[in-house]
Amino acid sequence: MLISLRPHRTWRPAVAIIAPGYRLPVARLVNPAFDRNLRSADSALDRVVDEGWFIPAGARSSRFRIFLQRPSQMRTYLELISPPRPRFPRGGRARLHELWASAPRGARIEVTEYLVINVLRRR
Numbered sequence: 862m863l864i865s866l867r868p869h870r871t872w873r874p875a876v877a878i879i880a881p882g883y884r885l886p887v888a889r890l891v892n893p894a895f896d897r898n899l900r901s902a903d904s905a906l907d908r909v910v911d912e913g914w915f916i917p918a919g920a921r922s923s924r925f926r927i928f929l930q931r932p933s934q935m936r937t938y939l940e941l942i943s944p945p946r947p948r949f950p951r952g953g954r955a956r957l958h959e960l961w962a963s964a965p966r967g968a969r970i971e972v973t974e975y976l977v978i979n980v981l982r983r984r
Contacts, residue, residue, distance in 0.1 A: 862918070862980065862981070862982055862983065863909070863915055863980070863981040863982075864978065864979070864980050864981075865902065865906055865977075865978070865979040865980075865981070866976060866977075866978050867899065867902050867976065867977055868895070868899065868974065868975065868976060868977070869922060869975035869976060869977050870899060870903075870977070872922075872975035873889040873890055873891065873892075873947075873975075874889065874890040874947050874972060874973065874974045874975070875888075875889050875890070875972070875973045876888050876889075876890065876935075876949075876953070876957060876970065876971070876972055877970070877971045877973070878957075878960050878961060878964050878968050878969070878970055878971075879928075879968065879969055879970075879971045880964065880965045880967055880968040880969070881967075883964075883965060883968070884971075885960055885964070887953065887956055887957045887960055887970075888949055888950055888953035888956060888957065889950070890947035890948060890949060890950075890953075890972075891947060891948060891949075891950050892945055892946065892947040892948065894945035895945050895947070898945075906979060906981070909981065910981065913984055914983070914984065915981035915982060915983060915984065916981065916982055916984055917979070917980075917981055917982075918980040918981060918982040919979075919980045920977065920978065920979045920980070921977070921978045922975065922976070922977055922978075923975075923976045923977075923978055924973050924974065924975050924976065925973070925974045925976060926971055926972065926973045926974075927971070927972050927974075928969045928970065928971055928972075929969060929970040929971075929972065930969060930970075931961075931970070932957055932958055932961050932970065934970070935954075935957070935970065935972075938972065957970070
Protein backbone atom coordinates (compact mmCIF):
# COMPACT_ATOMS: atom_id res chain seq x y z
CA MET A 862 0.00 0.00 0.00
CA LEU A 863 1.23 3.49 -0.86
CA ILE A 864 -0.18 6.54 0.93
CA SER A 865 0.45 10.03 -0.38
CA LEU A 866 -0.25 12.99 1.89
CA ARG A 867 0.34 16.37 0.27
CA PRO A 868 -0.98 19.94 0.19
CA HIS A 869 -4.16 20.54 -1.78
CA ARG A 870 -3.46 21.94 -5.24
CA THR A 871 -5.93 24.86 -5.10
CA TRP A 872 -6.80 25.40 -1.43
CA ARG A 873 -4.01 27.42 0.13
CA PRO A 874 -3.23 27.53 3.86
CA ALA A 875 -5.50 30.07 5.57
CA VAL A 876 -4.88 32.25 8.63
CA ALA A 877 -7.77 33.51 10.76
CA ILE A 878 -8.33 35.03 14.19
CA ILE A 879 -10.88 33.08 16.21
CA ALA A 880 -12.68 33.44 19.52
CA PRO A 881 -15.98 31.98 20.78
CA GLY A 882 -18.61 33.07 18.25
CA TYR A 883 -15.99 35.03 16.28
CA ARG A 884 -13.93 34.15 13.20
CA LEU A 885 -12.10 36.74 11.14
CA PRO A 886 -10.15 35.61 8.05
CA VAL A 887 -6.74 37.31 7.78
CA ALA A 888 -4.97 35.95 4.68
CA ARG A 889 -4.17 32.92 2.55
CA LEU A 890 -0.51 31.95 2.60
CA VAL A 891 1.29 31.68 -0.73
CA ASN A 892 4.10 29.42 -1.87
CA PRO A 893 4.74 29.69 -5.61
CA ALA A 894 8.00 27.70 -5.40
CA PHE A 895 6.14 24.66 -4.04
CA ASP A 896 3.84 24.32 -7.07
CA ARG A 897 6.65 22.69 -9.06
CA ASN A 898 7.16 20.09 -6.31
CA LEU A 899 3.43 19.43 -6.18
CA ARG A 900 3.26 18.83 -9.94
CA SER A 901 6.18 16.39 -9.62
CA ALA A 902 4.40 14.48 -6.84
CA ASP A 903 1.23 14.22 -8.93
CA SER A 904 3.27 13.04 -11.89
CA ALA A 905 5.01 10.36 -9.80
CA LEU A 906 1.66 9.01 -8.55
CA ASP A 907 0.30 8.94 -12.11
CA ARG A 908 3.41 7.10 -13.28
CA VAL A 909 3.20 4.22 -10.78
CA VAL A 910 -0.48 3.77 -11.69
CA ASP A 911 0.21 3.95 -15.45
CA GLU A 912 3.05 1.42 -15.16
CA GLY A 913 0.76 -0.98 -13.32
CA TRP A 914 2.58 -1.06 -9.98
CA PHE A 915 -0.42 0.26 -8.03
CA ILE A 916 -4.14 0.87 -8.48
CA PRO A 917 -6.02 3.76 -6.86
CA ALA A 918 -7.82 2.68 -3.68
CA GLY A 919 -9.18 6.06 -2.68
CA ALA A 920 -8.62 9.79 -2.38
CA ARG A 921 -9.82 12.24 0.21
CA SER A 922 -9.47 15.93 0.96
CA SER A 923 -8.87 16.88 4.56
CA ARG A 924 -7.65 19.76 6.68
CA PHE A 925 -5.22 20.21 9.53
CA ARG A 926 -5.64 23.09 11.95
CA ILE A 927 -3.16 24.49 14.42
CA PHE A 928 -3.88 27.17 17.01
CA LEU A 929 -1.40 29.82 18.08
CA GLN A 930 -1.73 32.06 21.14
CA ARG A 931 -0.16 35.22 19.64
CA PRO A 932 1.24 36.58 16.35
CA SER A 933 4.87 36.12 17.43
CA GLN A 934 4.36 32.33 17.26
CA MET A 935 3.51 32.55 13.55
CA ARG A 936 7.15 33.05 12.55
CA THR A 937 8.23 29.99 14.57
CA TYR A 938 5.43 27.90 13.06
CA LEU A 939 6.41 28.85 9.49
CA GLU A 940 10.11 28.19 10.19
CA LEU A 941 9.28 24.60 11.26
CA ILE A 942 7.90 23.82 7.80
CA SER A 943 10.45 22.28 5.43
CA PRO A 944 11.53 24.59 2.58
CA PRO A 945 10.09 25.96 0.45
CA ARG A 946 7.96 27.59 3.15
CA PRO A 947 4.66 29.37 2.64
CA ARG A 948 4.62 33.10 3.30
CA PHE A 949 2.15 35.90 3.80
CA PRO A 950 1.06 37.80 0.69
CA ARG A 951 1.96 41.48 0.52
CA GLY A 952 0.34 43.25 3.47
CA GLY A 953 -0.86 40.00 5.07
CA ARG A 954 1.41 40.08 8.14
CA ALA A 955 0.53 43.75 8.79
CA ARG A 956 -3.17 42.84 8.52
CA LEU A 957 -2.65 40.05 11.09
CA HIS A 958 -1.09 42.48 13.58
CA GLU A 959 -3.77 45.11 12.93
CA LEU A 960 -6.65 42.66 13.42
CA TRP A 961 -4.96 41.08 16.43
CA ALA A 962 -4.78 44.46 18.17
CA SER A 963 -8.59 44.73 17.97
CA ALA A 964 -9.38 41.04 18.65
CA PRO A 965 -11.44 40.11 21.70
CA ARG A 966 -9.73 38.84 24.84
CA GLY A 967 -8.92 35.12 24.63
CA ALA A 968 -8.70 35.10 20.82
CA ARG A 969 -6.33 32.70 19.07
CA ILE A 970 -4.79 32.47 15.63
CA GLU A 971 -5.92 29.51 13.54
CA VAL A 972 -3.81 28.22 10.65
CA THR A 973 -5.68 25.75 8.43
CA GLU A 974 -3.76 23.66 5.94
CA TYR A 975 -5.71 21.69 3.34
CA LEU A 976 -4.44 18.25 2.36
CA VAL A 977 -5.11 15.54 -0.21
CA ILE A 978 -4.68 11.94 0.87
CA ASN A 979 -4.30 9.34 -1.89
CA VAL A 980 -4.16 5.62 -1.18
CA LEU A 981 -2.78 3.25 -3.80
CA ARG A 982 -2.94 -0.52 -3.49
CA ARG A 983 -0.48 -3.00 -5.04
CA ARG A 984 -1.81 -4.82 -8.08
